[in-house]
Amino acid sequence: MARAPRRPRIYFSFRSPYSWLAFHDLSTGRPDVVDAAEWRPFWEPDAHSEKLLTEAGGRFPYTPMSREKHLYMLGDVRRLAAHRGLAVTWPQDVAPWWEASHLAYVVAAAQGRGLAFIDRVHRARWQENLDISDRGTVGRLAAEVGVDPGAAEHAADDEHIRAEGVRALLDIHRDDVFGVPFFMHRRQKFWGIDRLADFLAVVGEGAESDAPAPPPSVSIAAHDARSSDLGHAGGCG
Template sequence: MKPRRRPRVYFNLRSPYSWMALDQLERRFPRAGELIDYYPLWEPDAQLREALRERGAEVLYRPMSKAKHLYILSDVKRTATRLGYPLAWPVDSEQDWDLPHLAWLAARREGRERLLYRALVETRWHRGEPINQAEAVVKAADAAGLDGAALLTAARAPQTHAEAVDVLEAAYEDDIFGMPYFRIGRERLWGLDRLDEFVSALHRAHPDTEADGAARTDGSAADADPLAGVPTELFTKVGSYDIDTTGACG
């Protein structure tokens, strides 16, 4: 008999919905890091895309409209407020997302990917600083107690690129088209608003695991203007936080 596959969660360091969903998941299912396989998915460079094409695979993200982009800006603010998260809007100067995800893969080989992940999330969403540049990744890694320079070298190594092709191919085979995306058994669940179902399925699969409280709901009401506080330059940066997904049924 074929062994049953462990639950999977696909995440993206660019996506605010991915950030909030994974934080909520680990609050409500504390053994997530032990019992779930984490897979990064991002928009890779031409070299990685070509390697994927050679395997008959591709990235299933698609460009979004400006209207959808503006909706995401207001929805992210509303959702972060509802969940009680501090939110500092990052303004990315470039859209090269290979480096932070490759660094995560390199950190995973040392079993320290969770430390790097938390440092990158704090940099991007709590301080509003970029994470898709070499100096930013090194700084975040050093802050997490890792050797940032060594991690940067490992992120650029051929072994890491090979691992990147593997995880991107896995996303293609799992039909992953948006962030975050959860898989458990035959269940396929897309978006932050499907987290309840994923957590419930995890508890059914592991009834000895206790929840660590419900979702955070300590935020105040949203401002009358849903885009108040969003940096003006973000209004025209279509796709700054996601491609073809609102993190739910978009």
């Protein structure tokens, strides 16, 4: 059974443009929620992390994303970014390796610079077209926000950080998270940037009700690559 965190919990992924936009909206409009929330990384594990996750009794939700959904997202994200006065640069990922950036986030969070790292990596990927699967790039980004660049660059080689990463992946499994951005407060869950206002309303009222939130609408079948996205409500994997 999924846990019900007392603090707001937000699952994000550097892979997801909707996570970038949600972080932007919260940072500019509700910095109090940004500071109050638990920020939890969501990423597709590599073979090593997946083996450790399976051994720990967890699994990561995979489902194929269609070409049609991918093409829809291109236009949708461009439209949403323009509405916010942002220009999006689509990254050209040849062989993305999500451990590089998400395990580096584990390092940044431990050093008290997690939010600054999230902001910097989002901008690097979605506005500067930098390869966040490259260790050297991740190390340079970490240094820019006051994180030990060596620790960030080599996070995936550190078994302690790998173990922390597995615990984060287990949270995804236990909280029944299937896409990002994903917002939780107590027993209520909201998927996608389209549900951000509803999440903020619950946080604002103290979330006294333990009634589960209604499921998000699914309007378009979820790119030929492995993905965690099950549909579209302003969210993806």
